[in-house]
Amino acid sequence: MARFEDQDLSDAEFRESDLSRARFVGVVMQDAVIDGLVTNLVVNGVEVTSYVEAELDRRHPVRVLVRSSSPSDLRAAASQLQGAWAATVSRLRALPAGSEHERVGGEWSAVETMRHLVFVHDSWFRRCCLGSTSLFTALGLATDFVPDQVEQGLDPAAAPGLDEVVAVREVQAVELSDWLAGVTDAELASPAPVPEGPGWPPYARGRTVLQCLQVVLKEEWAHHGFCVRDLDLLGPEAGLR
Known part of the structure; x- marks a missing residue:
């Protein structure tokens, strides 16, 4: 067990780190940012996760729709998320050239974020909800811990522009919307038809179609938030530094 005592960790960054069951005792934490999967977080004796989740739901009502098992709610969630991304793409096109990269x-x-969502759609929707055995879209972008990326169809040398990525995303959005238009409660509750053999995600087998679909929608919401956050930080000088 790692132990940090009387250490100055000001401006430290923990990335892709597991801090489960970590204890911060007698610490000074001012102007800190925590971004990730946070549950059962106790601050000065108060469990704060429920407050954070409730505030996020208030700010982003689409989260409630994403957690629903109702086909109509899920259709509404997908439509709202697609609309939010369309607005952000329009915002990107109005920024100085290069801002998207x-x-x-x-x-x-922004482009890398959307490329990652191409990969999420291919893996969690096409493979897990539809049972597709097709290779993933070459320009998709996976996280480093995903194994055998080339074998699954990804091109590590891909460097697509905004238009190319948006075109792929639009095709995927139509595919998802068309499927949601006819999906039933029974189909959502059924086991995910994950093909046998290797492929990402390896831990989807045993989940329901609904659970896999919700991964897609949650990723869409979360990464849209990341993208907007960073565009706000870039501000009017985006692409010039």
């Missing part, structure tokens, strides 16, 4: 604080650029 600019990174903020080491995070993915």
Whole structure:
């Protein structure tokens, strides 16, 4: 067990780190930012996760729709998320050239973020909800811990522009909307038809179609928030530094 005592961790960054069951005792934490999967977080004796989740739902009502098992709610969630992304793409097109490829604080650029969602659609929707055995879209972008990326169809040398990525995303959005238009409660509750053999995600087998679909929608919401956050930080000078 790692133990930090009388250490100055000011401006430290923990990325892709597991801090489960970590204890912060007698610490000074001012102007800190915590972004990730946070549950059962106790601050000065108060469990605060429920407050945070309630506030996020208030600010972003689409989260409630995403957690629903109702086909109509899920259709509404997908439509709202697609609309939010369309507005953000329009915002990107109005920024100085190159803004769509600019990174903020080491995070993915807007184009990289959308490329990741191409991969999420291919893996969690096409593979897990539809049972597709097709290779993933080459320009999709996976996180580093995803194994065998080339074998699954991803091109590590891909460097697509905004228009190319948006075109793929639009095709995927139509595919998802068309499927949601006819999906039933029974189909959502059924086991995910994940093909046998290797492929991402390896832990989807045993989940329901609904659970896999919700991964897609949650990723859409979360990464849209990341993208908007970074565009706000870039501000009017985006693409010029």
